[in-house]
Amino acid sequence: MSNEETEKSFSRRNFLKMSGVATGTLITGTYLGSLLGDEAPPATDEPETGSQGDSEGSDSGSQQQNFTRAYKFFQNPEEFQIIEAATERIFPEDDNGPGAQALGVAWFIDHELSGGYGANAREYMKGPFKEGTDFQGPQYATLRRDIFRDGMRLMNEEALSAHDVPFYELEGGQQDEILTRMQENELELPGLEAGDFFEELRLVTLSGAYADPLYGGNIEMKGWEMKKFPGAYMSYREEIEQEGFVEKEMQSNSTHISH
Amino acid sequence: MAETLDKKEVVVVGMGWAGSIVAAELAKSGKQVLGLERGREKTTEDYLTAHDEYRYVVGHEMMQDLSKETITYRNALDEEALPMRRFGAFLIGTDVGGGGVHWNGDTWFYNPYDFELKSRTEEKYGPDKVSDDYLIQDWGITYDELLPYYEKFEETAGISGEQNPMGPERRKPYPTPPMKMTPLLSDFKAACEAAGATPFRTPAGNMSEQYTNPDGMTLAACQYCGFCEKFGCEWGAKSSPIVTTIPVAKQHDNFELRTNANVLEILKEDGEVTGVHYIDPRTQLEYIQPADVVVVTSHTTNNTKLLLHSELGTAYDPETGDGAVGKNYCLHITPSVTAFFDKEYNMSMGAGALGVTIDDYNNDNFDHSDVDFIHGGSISMKQQGKRPILENAVPQGTKNWGAEFKNESINAYNRSAGAWAQMITLPYVNNYLSLDPTYTDDYGRPLLRVTYDVTDHDRNVHEYIADRIEEILDEMNPVSKNRSELGEHFDILPAHNDHIVGGTIMGADPETSVVNNYLQMWDADNVFVIGGSNFPHNGGYNPTGTVGALAYRAAEGIEQYLDDNGPLVDA
Numbered sequence: 001m002s003n004e005e006t007e008k009s010f011s012r013r014n015f016l017k018m019s020g021v022a023t024g025t026l027i028t029g030t031y032l033g034s035l036l037g038d039e040a041p042p043a044t045d046e047p048e049t050g051s052q053g054d055s056e057g058s059d060s061g062s063q064q065q066n067f068t069r070a071y072k073f074f075q076n077p078e079e080f081q082i083i084e085a086a087t088e089r090i091f092p093e094d095d096n097g098p099g100a101q102a103l104g105v106a107w108f109i110d111h112e113l114s115g116g117y118g119a120n121a122r123e124y125m126k127g128p129f130k131e132g133t134d135f136q137g138p139q140y141a142t143l144r145r146d147i148f149r150d151g152m153r154l155m156n157e158e159a160l161s162a163h164d165v166p167f168y169e170l171e172g173g174q175q176d177e178i179l180t181r182m183q184e185n186e187l188e189l190p191g192l193e194a195g196d197f198f199e200e201l202r203l204v205t206l207s208g209a210y211a212d213p214l215y216g217g218n219i220e221m222k223g224w225e226m227k228k229f230p231g232a233y234m235s236y237r238e239e240i241e242q243e244g245f246v247e248k249e250m251q252s253n254s255t256h257i258s259h
Numbered sequence: 260m261a262e263t264l265d266k267k268e269v270v271v272v273g274m275g276w277a278g279s280i281v282a283a284e285l286a287k288s289g290k291q292v293l294g295l296e297r298g299r300e301k302t303t304e305d306y307l308t309a310h311d312e313y314r315y316v317v318g319h320e321m322m323q324d325l326s327k328e329t330i331t332y333r334n335a336l337d338e339e340a341l342p343m344r345r346f347g348a349f350l351i352g353t354d355v356g357g358g359g360v361h362w363n364g365d366t367w368f369y370n371p372y373d374f375e376l377k378s379r380t381e382e383k384y385g386p387d388k389v390s391d392d393y394l395i396q397d398w399g400i401t402y403d404e405l406l407p408y409y410e411k412f413e414e415t416a417g418i419s420g421e422q423n424p425m426g427p428e429r430r431k432p433y434p435t436p437p438m439k440m441t442p443l444l445s446d447f448k449a450a451c452e453a454a455g456a457t458p459f460r461t462p463a464g465n466m467s468e469q470y471t472n473p474d475g476m477t478l479a480a481c482q483y484c485g486f487c488e489k490f491g492c493e494w495g496a497k498s499s500p501i502v503t504t505i506p507v508a509k510q511h512d513n514f515e516l517r518t519n520a521n522v523l524e525i526l527k528e529d530g531e532v533t534g535v536h537y538i539d540p541r542t543q544l545e546y547i548q549p550a551d552v553v554v555v556t557s558h559t560t561n562n563t564k565l566l567l568h569s570e571l572g573t574a575y576d577p578e579t580g581d582g583a584v585g586k587n588y589c590l591h592i593t594p595s596v597t598a599f600f601d602k603e604y605n606m607s608m609g610a611g612a613l614g615v616t617i618d619d620y621n622n623d624n625f626d627h628s629d630v631d632f633i634h635g636g637s638i639s640m641k642q643q644g645k646r647p648i649l650e651n652a653v654p655q656g657t658k659n660w661g662a663e664f665k666n667e668s669i670n671a672y673n674r675s676a677g678a679w680a681q682m683i684t685l686p687y688v689n690n691y692l693s694l695d696p697t698y699t700d701d702y703g704r705p706l707l708r709v710t711y712d713v714t715d716h717d718r719n720v721h722e723y724i725a726d727r728i729e730e731i732l733d734e735m736n737p738v739s740k741n742r743s744e745l746g747e748h749f750d751i752l753p754a755h756n757d758h759i760v761g762g763t764i765m766g767a768d769p770e771t772s773v774v775n776n777y778l779q780m781w782d783a784d785n786v787f788v789i790g791g792s793n794f795p796h797n798g799g800y801n802p803t804g805t806v807g808a809l810a811y812r813a814a815e816g817i818e819q820y821l822d823d824n825g826p827l828v829d830a
Contacts, residue, residue, distance in 0.1 A: 090660040096669050122319065124329040124344045126698065132341040135334055137752040139341055176661065183660075202660050203317075210647035211313035227672040229607050229647045232310035234493070235482035236608035243442050245603040245673065256308045 068216060069107060072114035073145065078166065080106055082152045085168035087205040089175045097226040098219075105208030108217030109148075112204065118145035140192040144200060150189050151182075151197040158187065212253045221250035232256065261536060261545035267293040267515075268821065270535055270550035272522045272565070275357025276803060277789040277810040278556030279504035280412070283474070284814035286514035287507070290821060293548065294514065295537060297521035297557075298354030302501055306491035312646040316489050321361045323351040323558075327540060328700035330560055332751045334712040336577060336689055342698050342706065348755040349590070350489070351558045355518065356500040358558070358757070359803070363488045363611030363643065364464030364497055366418045366807075367800035368409045370622040371402035371427060372634075376796060379623065380633050389633060393716060394587055394686040396795050399767035399828075400776040402427070405808050412807030416498035417470035417478050420462030425618035438467040438481065438613050443604045443676055447640040448615045450734035456617040456727075461639055463612030464498035464803075474507045485644020487611025497611065520546070523702055525553050525569035525786065532571075532783045538702055552817055555763075555788040556810070562792040563692045563762030564707040572763075572773050572782050577689050577710075583773045585693050587686035587761035588709065589797045592717055592745070594636070594725035595679035597652050598737035603673045606645040614641030620680075620727050621799040632719040636682030636799040638728055645672065652677075654739045678732055679743075680724045681758070683799050684717045692762045713749050721745050758802050760794035765809075767828075775828035777816030778809055784826050789813050 074080045084106040093099035100106070116122065120143050129141040142150075158178045159167040167175065181187050183198040208217035210224065212232065218224060224231050230248040232255065239246050269285055271278045274296040282294045314320050323329075331340035352358035372379055377395045380388055389395065410431065419435035422428070437460035451458035465481040472478070479496040487497055495502040508514040524536045526547065534549035555562050566572055566584050573582035616639040618624055627633055651659075651668040652675045658664055695708040725742055732740060766772025769781035778793060780786040789810050791802050798805070816827050 091665055092662050094662055094665060096666060099665075117318075120326075120345075122324050122326050124325045124342045126342070128697065130339070130341060133334065133338065133748075135746075135748045135750040135752075136332055136341045137347055137750075138344055179660075205660075206651065207313055207317055207648050211317075212311050214311075215313060224647060226669050227647045229645070229672070232308075234310070234484050236484060236605070237439075237480070237482045240441055240483045240605065240608045241439050242605070246605050246608075253308050253311055256310075 068111075071110055073110045073118060078156070078168075079152050080110065081168040082156055082166070083109055083148075085170075085175060086155060086179060086201060087208070089172060089179055090202055090205045091209050092172075098222050100205055100209060102219065103209050103223050104217045104219045105205055108208030108211065108215055109204050111216050112207075113145050113148055117204075118148070119143055138192075138196060140196065142191040147189070147192065147197050147200060151194075151201065154187055154189060154194070155179075155182070214253055221252060224250045261547045263547040263549070266534070266549040266551075267291050268550065269293070269552045269554060269817065270295060270548055271554045271556055272535060273297075273357060273555070273557035273561070274355050274500065274505065274516065275352065275556065275558075276359040276500055276504070277806055277813075278554065279356070279359075279500035279508060280415075280807060280810035281554050281556060281787075281789065281814045281817065282514055283504040283507040284811065285817060286511035288818055289513060290818070292508070292514045293550070294508065294516045295520040295522055295535070295548070296355050296516065296518045297540065298518065300516070300518050301354045301356055301360065301491065303491065303493055303495045306493040309490050309493065310484065310486050312648050316646065317648055319346050319350065319489075321352055321354060321489060321491070322346060323353045326701070329706060331695040331698050331706050331708045333708070333710055334748045336710060339697075340695055340708045340710070343751050347752040348750070349757045349759050351560060355505060355516070356491075359500045360491045361489050362464070362499075362803060363641075363801075365612040365614075365801035366413065366416060366462050366464050366498075366804040367637075367798075368406070368426070368808075369402070369798040369800060369805050372622045373796070373798040374398040374400055374402050374405070376634070383623070384627060384633070388627075389685065389716060392688045393714070394688060396587075396766055396771060398776070398795055399765055399772065404776070405812065406430070408808040408811040409804060411811045412804060415472050415474065415503050416464050416807065417466055417472055418462050418464055418498070418804075419460075419467040421460050423459050423616075423618055424457045425621070425624045433462065434472075435467045435470050438463055438465060438610065439483065441605070441608070441613070441642050443606075443642050444613070444615045444640065446735055447676075447678065447731075450731050451615065451617050453734040454731045456619045456731065458615045458617050461612050461614035461616045461641065462804075463610070463614075465610040465612055466496050466498070472503060474503065476503050476506060478502055481610050483608050483610050483613065483644075485607050485609045485646070488643060521702075522557075522565060523568070523704060525555070525565060525571060527569070532786050540701070552785045552787065552821065554813070554817065555786065556790060559759050559762060559790055559792040560692070560707050560709075562788055562790050564694075564704075566763060566773070566788065567692075567694050567707070568704055571786060572780060574693060575691050577691055580688070583764065583771055585691045585762050586771075587764045587795050588690050588692050588711060588759070589684045589686050589761050589794070590711075591636075591756040591758040591797055592682045592684055592713070592721055593679045593743070593756050594682055594721050594728060595677050595743045596725065596728045596732050597675055597677040597741040598732040598735055599652075599654055599671055599675045599739045600735065600737055601674070604676065606642070606673045606676070609642040609644035611643055612641065613643065614639045617731075620724060630719070630723060632716050632723065633685075634683045634799060635720060636680035636724050638678060638680045638724065638731070640676060640678040642676075647672070652741065655741050678728050680728065681756075681800055682717075682720055682724055683797055685714065686761060686796050687714045690714075711749055713745055718745055758791070758797060760791040760797045760802060763788045763790075763792040764795045765793045766795060769830045775826070776812070777827040778813040779816055779820065779827050781830060784820065784824070787813050787817055
């Protein structure tokens with residue numbers, strides 16, 4: 001079975017059909033599983049038309065208003081611009097492709113900070129809070145949403161005091177200098193080391209660049225494209241033994257959803 | 260005020276591999292079994308859109324909610340333990356199927372040497388090979404005694420593999436043949452051979468072909484989609500309780516599964532265990548569930564925590580050496596080397612246990628007379644399927660952000676691979692589990708306190724094994740290599756290895772063990788405790804196969820106990 005055929009057999013429409021029937025059929029194995037012999041599931045006659053992007057409107061979307069582009073967490077454009085500038089230095093545009101700004105990482109961070117991530121919802125946050133050894137993990141009481149507020153303000157204050165311009169108007173090298181001082185704990189934040197904030201910022205930037213586009217970053221799967229990570233494929237059974245690199249079109253989780 | 264419910268013959272606490280095996284076996288033989296699970300019901304349909312690294316890996320979707328309960332941690336007896344506020348060193352699963360749903364599928368028989376670690380070491384290397392501070396002990400059962408139960412678990416789970424050239428000769432072939440071979444693994448295999456080692460295929464719970472087990476459950480063929488570890492399998496192609504033992508138990512009306520039931524305490528009346536007290540974590544409503552037999556099958560940490568909260572058995576005291584509950588807490592340390600290549604591999608494709616292993620430096624497979632340690636570890640390269648958020652290996656010396664980092668991490672994504680070992684650690688006098696004096700869970704109970712640090716012995720093994728990994732990877736002609744180093748102390752924050760064991764260990768002597776070789780408590784005939792918590796030390800392989808074998812043995816013991824009502828082994 002060729003790559004093309006394998007992709008066909010996992011087309012969105014086809015998958016919907018399968019998952020629709022799957023409900024309530026878990027007696028032995030699964031309905032999905034029962035379709036599989038030792039081979040990948042058979043392709044159907046339905047032709048695959050274009051990439052999933054067509055049906056999801058990613059191409060035409062640029063002409064339409066994107067209603068998700070509004071602040072859930074940031075309070076003003078300045079906060080957005082600070083984070084956008086900082087994340088672009090952490091993950092800059094280069095010959096490989098887009099950086100954090102073009103990937104929508106600041107929007108990702110805005111939306112995440114407004115929810116469970118910003119509130120440390122699934123972490124142990126009961127006191128007493130005490131300074132631990134270097135081997136006991138983070139022990140600060142401050143929630144991420146507050147850490148980011150303080151961190152943004154700190155970056156901007158540093159920029160203003162040293163250069164008289166906001167952080168997002170600095171040259172890249174000047175921004176890097178502030179970020180480096182942050183990473184090396186040379187700046188001060190209430191309740192935690194500045195390096196702890198930098199680490200949160202670094203990780204959430206990578207998440208925004210590479211998480212499924214359903215979260216608002218990794219726009220048009222361009223983050224995945226750079227790493228040649230094909231995304232949410234449900235089978236590589238026909239390709240995994242092949243010598244040489246197999247190029248594949250990116251596929252997001254939305255291909256597995258019925259609307 | 261807790262509501263008292265109708266009595267059951269057997270109540271099983273936790274519906275992972277161990278609990279669901281016991282539930283299925285006892286349900287088949289007509290016993291009245293209630294399975295309690297603190298998490299939610301989960302089926303393969305719940306994983307149809309689970310190819311989501313952010314939700315499942317970064318967000319720990321399938322893991323214990325740490326806002327409700329966690330552990331506290333310290334390196335030494337004279338330190339104050341502080342809470343593990345977020346996941347790092349190891350993960351703790353939850354929901355129906357437990358860790359058996361989000362695991363990778365590596366499934367091993369421990370070596371005969373493991374079960375007689377102390378006596379065989381002394382016999383061959385003398386009584387002074389390791390100091391008395393290392394609490395090694397025999398398991399109270401031999402490989403030959405446990406073998407039928409191992410085979411039973413393998414058949415239930417449909418494990419694929421081939422004869423380990425360094426292991427005991429198998430009585431029967433694996434239920435399914437080895438998985439597909441990939442270019443990366445072929446290159447690693449050739450490198451092992453060139454380095455003088457004897458590679459073989461990693462035994463895997465990812466189905467190499469469609470398989471129907473002796474209970475009539477059909478598992479689908481693995482699709483190599485690269486989303487095993489920390490994910491559930493939408494195909495039902497990774498062996499797990501939700502496609503094997505749970506549906507078998509559910510075929511019987513005498514089995515009941517009750518979710519959102521978090522057991523707080525094992526109840527006693529006049530010294531006799533009478534049932535359990537549990538809470539619904541959503542509503543905070545509490546219940547008393549009377550039962551003839553209580554089977555504790557939750558995570559290693561939670562098994563020990565539950566016994567300590569219930570004052571069952573005697574808590575271990577590291578100062579006096581008395582007591583056994585909480586003793587022999589061990590983990591796997593994973594020496595690892597990442598190699599960077601010119602060649603591009605399809606690193607996004609893979610399966611949890613898709614790999615090649617060597618066993619030349621594990622168990623007592625080589626002479627330890629001239630080295631300052633015993634045992635060792637299995638060394639594997641696996642192609643599990645890389646995912647982009649957290650897979651950012653870069654050559655040593657690269658800054659971890661900015662232009663150089665971006666370029667190097669993108670370049671290395673399909674051009675780097677790691678090999679690592681499941682390396683034993685020996686139990687140590689100060690490494691143990693107890694209750695924390697300060698911090699509590701959402702239900703007001705003390706958190707479990709972990710006291711742990713790397714020992715000198717384990718550092719010695721680590722160096723030796725890491726050298727061997729490097730020798731092998733050098734045969735793959737890498738452009739560069741990164742080798743993991745053990746820090747000054749064990750650190751609870753970086754991701755490490757989920758294989759933590761001990762705390763309710765098995766043995767032949769009630770003074771130095773918590774359960775007998777049927778996993779029945781010495782101190783309470785009608786309480787059975789099963790899991791990684793039974794291991795007196797962690798062998799050089801992933802632990803699940805041994806947990807499965809112990810659960811099948813326990814199921815047999817429980818059935819016998821329900822008929823005879825006495826201890827199954829003489830103290």
